Amino acid sequence: MQQKVHQLFAEIVDARYPRSGCAACDLRDLWCLPKGLNGDEFLQVDRIINRRKRIKRNEYLYHAGNPFHAVYALRTGFFKTLISSASGMEHVSGFHMAGELLGMDAICDDRHSCNAIALEDSELCEIPFSELEMLGRKIPALQHHFHKIMSREIFRNQLLVVLLSGMNADERLAAFLVNLSQRYGARGYSATQFQLRMTRSDIGSYLGLKLETVSRTLSKFQESGLISVHNKQLVLNDLERLKQIAERAQQALRPDPQKFEAS
Amino acid sequence: MQQKVHQLFAEIVDARYPRSGCAACDLRDLWCLPKGLNGDEFLQVDRIINRRKRIKRNEYLYHAGNPFHAVYALRTGFFKTLISSASGMEHVSGFHMAGELLGMDAICDDRHSCNAIALEDSELCEIPFSELEMLGRKIPALQHHFHKIMSREIFRNQLLVVLLSGMNADERLAAFLVNLSQRYGARGYSATQFQLRMTRSDIGSYLGLKLETVSRTLSKFQESGLISVHNKQLVLNDLERLKQIAERAQQALRPDPQKFEAS
DNA sequence: CGCACTCTTGAAGTATGTCAACTCCGGTGG
DNA sequence: CCACCGGAGTTGACATACTTCAAGAGTGCG
Numbered sequence: 001m002q003q004k005v006h007q008l009f010a011e012i013v014d015a016r017y018p019r020s021g022c023a024a025c026d027l028r029d030l031w032c033l034p035k036g037l038n039g040d041e042f043l044q045v046d047r048i049i050n051r052r053k054r055i056k057r058n059e060y061l062y063h064a065g066n067p068f069h070a071v072y073a074l075r076t077g078f079f080k081t082l083i084s085s086a087s088g089m090e091h092v093s094g095f096h097m098a099g100e101l102l103g104m105d106a107i108c109d110d111r112h113s114c115n116a117i118a119l120e121d122s123e124l125c126e127i128p129f130s131e132l133e134m135l136g137r138k139i140p141a142l143q144h145h146f147h148k149i150m151s152r153e154i155f156r157n158q159l160l161v162v163l164l165s166g167m168n169a170d171e172r173l174a175a176f177l178v179n180l181s182q183r184y185g186a187r188g189y190s191a192t193q194f195q196l197r198m199t200r201s202d203i204g205s206y207l208g209l210k211l212e213t214v215s216r217t218l219s220k221f222q223e224s225g226l227i228s229v230h231n232k233q234l235v236l237n238d239l240e241r242l243k244q245i246a247e248r249a250q251q252a253l254r255p256d257p258q259k260f261e262a263s
Numbered sequence: 264m265q266q267k268v269h270q271l272f273a274e275i276v277d278a279r280y281p282r283s284g285c286a287a288c289d290l291r292d293l294w295c296l297p298k299g300l301n302g303d304e305f306l307q308v309d310r311i312i313n314r315r316k317r318i319k320r321n322e323y324l325y326h327a328g329n330p331f332h333a334v335y336a337l338r339t340g341f342f343k344t345l346i347s348s349a350s351g352m353e354h355v356s357g358f359h360m361a362g363e364l365l366g367m368d369a370i371c372d373d374r375h376s377c378n379a380i381a382l383e384d385s386e387l388c389e390i391p392f393s394e395l396e397m398l399g400r401k402i403p404a405l406q407h408h409f410h411k412i413m414s415r416e417i418f419r420n421q422l423l424v425v426l427l428s429g430m431n432a433d434e435r436l437a438a439f440l441v442n443l444s445q446r447y448g449a450r451g452y453s454a455t456q457f458q459l460r461m462t463r464s465d466i467g468s469y470l471g472l473k474l475e476t477v478s479r480t481l482s483k484f485q486e487s488g489l490i491s492v493h494n495k496q497l498v499l500n501d502l503e504r505l506k507q508i509a510e511r512a513q514q515a516l517r518p519d520p521q522k523f524e525a526s
Numbered sequence: 527c528g529c530a531c532t533c534t535t536g537a538a539g540t541a542t543g544t545c546a547a548c549t550c551c552g553g554t555g556g
Numbered sequence: 557c558c559a560c561c562g563g564a565g566t567t568g569a570c571a572t573a574c575t576t577c578a579a580g581a582g583t584g585c586g
Contacts, residue, residue, distance in 0.1 A: 083425055085510075091425045105421060107414035113421070133407060137400040144396060150413045151370035157420035158368060158376070162346055162354045164427040165471025169542070200565065208428025210543055215566055231551075231565080247348075432574070463533065473575055478534055494533080494583075 022046045025075065025125075027099040032073050032125075034145035041139050048131040049073075053124045061102065061116040061124065068106035070128045074098050077122020078197040082115040090115075092205040095198060097183050104150055119197040164208045167246075172207040173217045175246035177227070181236055192239060196232040285309045288338065288388075290362040295336050295388075297408035304402050311394040312336075316387045324365065324379040324387065331369035333389045337361050340385020341460040345378040353378075355468040358461060360446050367413055382460040427471045430509075435470040436480045438509035440490070444499055455502060459495040 022028055022045060033045060053072070055061050061072060064084050079096040093114055096102055106112040107129065136143035163175055185191030196203075200218075201211040209217075221227045226242060228235040236242060285291055285308060296308060316335070318324050324335060327347050342359040356377055359365055369375040370392065399406035426438055448454030459466075463481075464474040472480075484490045489505060491498040499505060 083421055085425065089429070091429055093421050093424060104414055105417045108411045108418055109415075113418055133403065133410070137403065137406065140396065140400065143400065143406075147396065147413070148371045150410070150417070151367055152372075154368045154413065154416050154420060155371055155376055157417060157424065158346055158356050161356060161420065161423055161427060162348065164424060165468070166352070166354055199563090205428070211565080212544085212567085213542060215564095216542095219566075462531090474533080475535085475576085476574060478532095479574095482534075 021051070022049065027073070027075060032099070032101075034141040036141060037139070041142070044135055044138070045142065048128060048135060050126040050128075053126050055118040055122045055124065057118055057120050059118055061118065062106075062112045064112055064115050066112045068103065068110050068112055068129065070126045071101055071103040071132070072116075073125040073127060074100050074102060075123045075125060077124075078119040079116050079122060080119055080198060080202060082117065083113065084115060090205075092198075092202050095119075095180075095202075095206065098187060101149055101153075104153055169207075169209055169213050169217050170220075170245055171248060172209065173203075173214065173221070174242045176203065176207055177234075177236060178239070178242050178246050181239060181242075192236040194234055196234055284314070285312065290336070290338060295362070295364075297404040299404060300402070304405070307398055307401070308405065311391060311398060313389040313391075316389050318381040318385045318387065320381055320383050322381055324381065324385075325369075325375045327375055327378050329375045331366065331373050331375055331392065333391045334364055334366040334395065335379075336388040336390060337363050337365060338386045338388060340387075341382045342379050342385060343382055343461060343465060345380065346376065347378060353468075355461075355465050358382075358443075358465075358469065361450060364412055364416075367416055432470075432472055432476050432480050433483075433508055434511060435472065436466075436477065436484070437505045439466065439470055440497075440499060441502070441505050441509050444502060444505075455499040457497055459497055 022033060022042065025032065033042070037045070050070075053061075055077070061079065064082075074096055076098050078098075079102060080092055081094045081096065081102065082090045083093045084090045096116075102116050102124075103112065105114060132146065136146055163172055167175065180194065180196075181191045184194050198206075199211075200214045203209075204211040204214045207214070218227070218229050222229055226236075226238050228237060285296060285305065288295065296305070300308070313333075316324075318340070324342065327345075337359055339361050341361075342365060343355055344357045344359065344365065345353045346356045347353045359379075365379050365387075366375065368377060395409065399409055426435055430438065443457065443459075444454045447457050461469075462474075463477045466472075467474040467477045470477070481490070481492050485492055489499075489501050491500060
């Protein structure tokens with residue numbers, strides 16, 4: 001065991017040989033750990049994490065109501081989270097890609113408030129929350145990092161609120177596609193060509209539209225040459241114009257300039 | 264100084280004489296401090312808080328873009344927060360009452376992401392964030408409490424998202440009124456009779472409706488005897504039915520029951 | 527007292543929802 | 557391998573809830 005620790009430490013020191021644990025994880029810069037941890041701190045973090053929780057497509061990571069004891073870092077795969085209201089109706093509250101953290105909404109009352117479902121076979125790191133807090137007390141940088149992640153989650157939701165209450169279908173879809181594009185891009189994948197992991201109905205639920213509207217709007221984008229869709233395969237032909245559409249909502253409601261040109 | 268500390272401590276021990284500081288604050292159970300702090304911990308918290316920051320009606324507590332260094336606990340008064348998108352459009356992202364915490368969306372990138380504007384003369388406690396983190400490292404209960412508050416903020420926003428993407432105007436307004444009612448109730452005010460602090464336009468922006476729709480819907484509620492409105496003065500005559508309306512959205516989309524009765 | 531802002535109400539327009547029919551696709555079993 | 561099946565997606569016609577535009581009344585602050 002002691003030997004293993006030494007080996008791990010060596011890997012950290014020589015980062016060219018990442019083989020296992022957090023040191024090996026190429027996602028750690030995305031969110032998981034703050035920069036500038038020293039070797040010892042690194043090991044402490046590494047030790048509380050249960051690696052390799054595997055969830056197959058369509059399986060649940062947790063259900064709403066489940067007792068909360070850990071947050072989860074998504075290593076590979078793709079998730080959606082569903083808020084289910086009292087009487088069983090479900091609403092997609094988010095899509096989650098590798099490098100993102102799930103379960104933070106559950107801290108406030110010690111039980112999960114949504115369902116997390118894998119949209120493809122996935123692998124996660126389970127981080128027991130009380131131990132994360134404990135370690136945060138020892139490692140200020142870790143504590144602050146976690147606060148930033150939670151804050152970003154708040155911010156992210158606020159942007160979604162703006163989208164939902166101020167944008168029309170075109171703008172919502174465009175914003176959604178641009179967002180996906182950026183997230184894929186940040187992970188080293190193509191930012192202009194990727195698979196949609198979710199159904200039209202999921203997208204609609206997330207964006208506050210009906211699936212027919214999503215389908216129609218995608219078709220419209222395709223006709224105008226903005227994108228090419230074939231089932232779930234997507235190519236963004238004109239990312240810049242998509243961005244313009246996504247942000248036009250803001251122009252539209254300016255105090256009092258001349259009217260913006262028709263679309 | 265030392266003498267003052269002793270005096271304060273005495274006040275804590277004998278809670279019947281709350282005169283100043285956190286010990287005196289009748290809001291502390293709403294969010295500010297976890298239960299079960301001992302006297303010493305209490306004092307430590309008390310010491311980092313700058314009390315009595317006063318903001319007059321229509322003044323800003325902070326602007327989007329301002330550097331972040333503190334969160335604020337609202338002691339008395341009423342705030343709205345506005346997200347301003349790139350090009351100057353503004354969207355009401357929340358209303359905040361005594362006992363709530365402002366500024367948590369700013370942690371993630373060290374600058375405020377929204378504007379906070381007082382809707383009436385207000386008084387706040389300023390809590391320097393680095394010191395709050397520092398104290399969180401010493402006092403586990405405080406740390407955990409803060410995490411819960413942030414998590415609740417995430418959860419709150421998720422509910423808003425559900426409202427915005429799944430509910431019609433009646434349901435949104437009803438949910439909004441019920442929410443205000445509960446928050447006033449929790450603070451010891453009447454849960455059925457209160458002043459709206461914000462304009463119809465603010466409500467509309469928050470709920471993703473136009474101000475005319477807000478006005479019309481309020482009128483409709485009034486005609487049907489649900490509420491009585493006169494300008495900003497509001498009486499909820501039938502809180503139960505308002506709750507039913509707010510939650511009917513959930514029934515409406517159930518898998519396959521018989522259609523719900525017309526409104 | 528008056529001006530600006532807020533609110534109310536009406537009439538007409540439109541984006542999105544609803545309902546329905548059909549096609550496409552992937553998986554399963556014969 | 558093909559046939560079949562159910563879920564997913566597309567498209568059209570129609571319905572409607574909300575917005576937009578507009579006019580006017582009410583309110584409150586300087």
